[in-house]
Amino acid sequence: xxxxxxxxxxxxxxxxxxxxxxxxxxxxxxxxxxxxxxxxxxxxxxxxxxxxxxxxxxxxxxxxxxxxxxxxxxxxxxxxxxxxxxxxxxxxxxxxxxxxxxxxxxxxxxxxxxxxxxxxxxxxxxxxxxxxxxxxxxxxxxxxxxxxxxxxxxxxxxxxxxxxxxxxxxxxxxxxxxxxxxxxxxxxxxxxxxxxxxxxxxxxxxxxxxxxxxxxxxxxxxxxxxxxxxxxxxxxxxxxxxxxxxxxxxxxxxxxxxxxxxxxxxxxxxxxxxxxxxxxxxxxxxxxxx
Numbered sequence: 001x002x003x004x005x006x007x008x009x010x011x012x013x014x015x016x017x018x019x020x021x022x023x024x025x026x027x028x029x030x031x032x033x034x035x036x037x038x039x040x041x042x043x044x045x046x047x048x049x050x051x052x053x054x055x056x057x058x059x060x061x062x063x064x065x066x067x068x069x070x071x072x073x074x075x076x077x078x079x080x081x082x083x084x085x086x087x088x089x090x091x092x093x094x095x096x097x098x099x100x101x102x103x104x105x106x107x108x109x110x111x112x113x114x115x116x117x118x119x120x121x122x123x124x125x126x127x128x129x130x131x132x133x134x135x136x137x138x139x140x141x142x143x144x145x146x147x148x149x150x151x152x153x154x155x156x157x158x159x160x161x162x163x164x165x166x167x168x169x170x171x172x173x174x175x176x177x178x179x180x181x182x183x184x185x186x187x188x189x190x191x192x193x194x195x196x197x198x199x200x201x202x203x204x205x206x207x208x209x210x211x212x213x214x215x216x217x218x219x220x221x222x223x224x225x226x227x228x229x230x231x232x233x234x235x236x237x238x239x240x241x242x243x244x245x246x247x248x249x250x251x252x253x254x255x256x257x258x259x260x261x262x263x264x265x266x267x268x269x270x271x272x273x274x275x276x277x278x279x280x281x282x283x284x285x286x287x288x289x290x
Contacts, residue, residue, distance in 0.1 A: 001125070002071075002091075007141050010067055011126045014093075014115040015139050017063035018130035021056040021097055022113045026132040028052045029107055049101060053079050056097035060115065064093055073117075076265065078233050087120065087262055094118050094259070096233035100203020109133055110202035112209070116236035122260035127240035129205055138209070140237075140244045155212040155245070157276065162197045163188040166207040166219035169200045176222075176289045187283050191216070204234035208274045212247060218275040220284050221267070223252050229268030232259050242274060248281035249274050 002010070033051050057079045067073060074085030074092030086092040096114040103110030111133070117126035125142045139147045146153050165184060171177060181196070188196050193216060202210065207219040221229050239257050242249035251257050252271030261269075275281035 006071070007126060010071075010117060011128065011139055011141050013064060013067055014117070014126055014128040015130075015137055017060040018113040018115050018128050019137055020063060021059040022130040022132035024059055025052055025056050025098055025104065025111070025113065029104070029133075049079065050098075050105060052104070053098045053101055056113065057095065060095055060097055060113070064095075064115075068093065076232060078231065082265055086118070086260055089120065091117055091119055091125070092260075094124075094233050094236040096205065096236075099205040099234060103201060103203060108201070110206050112203060112205040114205045114233060114237045116233075116240065116259075118232075118236055118259050120260060122258040123256075124236050124240040124259060127237035129209065129237050129241070131206070131209070138237075138241055140240045142240060142244075144244070146241055146244045157213060157215040157217075159215060161192070161194045162214075162216070163191070163193045163195070163280075164197050164199060164210075164214040164217040166199045166202065166210055166217070168207075168221070172200065179290060180287060183287050187280075204230050205238055208235070208238035208242070208249075211274050211276055212242075212245060214276060216276055216280065218273070218280055218284055220252070220273045220275075221271050222289055223271035224268050227264065227266045227268055229266055229271065231265045231267060232261075233265075235259065235267065235272055238274070247274070247276065248278045250281065250285075252285060254282075254285055 057077055074089035076082060076086045076092055077095035094116045098111060099114050100111030113130040115128045116124045118124050127140045129138045137149050184196050211217045211219050236259050239249050249257060250273050252273060273281050273284055
């Protein structure tokens with residue numbers, strides 16, 4: 001494990017990199033750029049990439065280059081091939097230069113920059129998220145709490161009594177969707193919630209961050225056979241953020257969300273669960289897909 005002074009410096013570099021990339025991204029919202037399809041999961045959101053993604057990645061890598069060399073770090077970044085250095089080095093930078101490319105191209109909220117430093121064992125020790133359209137930078141170092149724009153931060157969830165559910169658009173077309181809706185409504189009624197409010201269309205990072213904005217909220221992905229379910233970089237920084245807030249985050253079995261599988265960078269075999277309270281997380285994990 002790095003000394004505190006080293007982690008502080010590395011976190012500062014990640015903050016600077018995320019803000020520089022995020023400001024570039026925001027400057028391009030109304031600009032003309034090329035959009036194309038890439039190999040990914042089975043949802044449209046996972047297959048969209050633009051030249052803005054690549055430029056943001058280049059900005060981040062330029063900021064982090066000195067740390068890679070100085071500390072012999074590996075790299076895993078969304079818009080480059082996995083060179084397997086994440087399996088060889090003690091720590092690696094895990095970078096999503098533009099999470100939520102689809103909402104970005106549709107000029108609506110839902111995108112973010114995400115950078116994490118992860119150990120070979122698959123555990124994040126630094127997590128940084130920058131939200132370009134709101135100029136918000138969340139940062140965390142393991143064991144040191146969460147910071148927002150440089151100030152110690154504890155979220156103050158809204159007081160409304162609805163259950164807020166964050167999901168991928170693609171889940172609406174799944175055979176289990178109606179049964180899931182019934183399951184969530186039954187539990188919401190048992191907790192005296194006013195209603196179940198569904199939110200679709202954000203990227204994975206913004207989905208996770210949105211959970212702690214509400215008193216009762218969740219974001220989840222079920223395990224599945226098809227590759228997809230997001231990738232390591234989609235959950236790397238937000239896992240640490242939730243851990244520093246002592247909020248539940250896990251794979252769908254309730255185990256630690258592992259962020260360095262040697263078999264794949266996809267998360268479809270694990271699934272993910274983020275929730276505002278442990279009882280809600282446990283309830284989600286009991287839902288059986290028929």
